[in-house]
Amino acid sequence: MDLQLRGTTALVTGAGSGIGRAVALALAAEGVRLALLDRDEAGLRETAELVNGEEERQDALMLVADVTDEAQVAAAVGAVDRLDAVVCCAGISGPVGSGIEDVTLAQWNAVLAVNVTGPFLVLKHALPALRAAGAASVVLISSDSAVVASPGMVPYCTSKAALVQFARALSVDLAGTGIRVNTVAPSVVDTPMSRGDLGDSAFDAPGFPVQSGDEVAAHVAYLASPRSRAVNGTTVLSDFGYSARSGFPA
Numbered sequence: 142m143d144l145q146l147r148g149t150t151a152l153v154t155g156a157g158s159g160i161g162r163a164v165a166l167a168l169a170a171e172g173v174r175l176a177l178l179d180r181d182e183a184g185l186r187e188t189a190e191l192v193n194g195e196e197e198r199q200d201a202l203m204l205v206a207d208v209t210d211e212a213q214v215a216a217a218v219g220a221v222d223r224l225d226a227v228v229c230c231a232g233i234s235g236p237v238g239s240g241i242e243d244v245t246l247a248q249w250n251a252v253l254a255v256n257v258t259g260p261f262l263v264l265k266h267a268l269p270a271l272r273a274a275g276a277a278s279v280v281l282i283s284s285d286s287a288v289v290a291s292p293g294m295v296p297y298c299t300s301k302a303a304l305v306q307f308a309r310a311l312s313v314d315l316a317g318t319g320i321r322v323n324t325v326a327p328s329v330v331d332t333p334m335s336r337g338d339l340g341d342s343a344f345d346a347p348g349f350p351v352q353s354g355d356e357v358a359a360h361v362a363y364l365a366s367p368r369s370r371a372v373n374g375t376t377v378l379s380d381f382g383y384s385a386r387s388g389f390p391a
């Protein structure tokens with residue numbers, strides 16, 4: 142299926158690693174011109190080199206910025222005049238395995254700042270460029286942690302649930318503008334983040350389903366595409382059906 146993305150422009154945050162990098166490569170392969178944003182300049186440069194080496198050669202725009210800093214976001218995103226898609230992947234997991242009494246206010250604030258305030262700032266400042274496209278798509282990377290929880294990850298789970306409702310509320314606010322807002326909520330994805338949280342050895346013969354960044358990127362590409370124009374204000378929960386199962390022992 143032709144996703145009809147060729148010649149469009151997208152901004153990808155968190156593009157220096159993991160899912161953001163996979164999304165950048167998937168969109169580049171569809172002929173999308175890219176603005177890549179991350180606070181990690183070295184990671185961003187590596188992604189830009191990979192993107193520029195794709196068959197559809199391009200000079201991806203590199204935007205080094207911290208998504209929690211409004212001045213940096215405004216300067217970075219203001220450099221782009223037209224955006225057919227914005228994909229917000231920048232995120233952190235924060236404390237893992239900590240009971241709430243051991244979570245500091247600074248840790249709590251950091252998780253909410255990156256995972257929730259970050260997309261707010263990026264979209265606030267990207268709105269003129271999204272409006273300029275006429276019909277545009279926003280995709281936020283939430284997590285299955287929006288609907289199920291592992292112990293010791295209260296700030297992360299809270300932030301990811303907030304992101305789902307942020308997307309729904311924004312889709313309602315932007316109704317009639319041609320800008321759609323959807324969320325992808327994957328379970329464990331093999332990236333530096335999950336390896337940092339779980340340890341490399343957990344991925345050797347994992348006793349839990351693992352998906353790749355490329356698989357998440359395929360959902361993003363569909364949601365960014367005009368093929369999904371009727372899909373708005375919703376979440377693609379890619380968790381291998383885990384959360385569908387009832388506790389009823391039948």
Ligand code: NAP
Nearest residue numbers: 155157158159160180207208231232284329330332334335
């Ligand atoms: P990753 O490999 O750590 O990549 C995240 C990227 O975002 C990194 O380059 C990181 O830079 C950047 N970033 C973090 N904070 C930032 C900030 N304040 N401003 C700008 N850039 C920032 O993680 P990932 O696994 O790809 O995760 C991407 C998204 O998917 C996150 O929102 C995550 O919550 C979500 N997700 C991940 C999984 C999973 O299992 N991996 C599952 C579900 C959802 P630094 O390296 O400098 O921090």
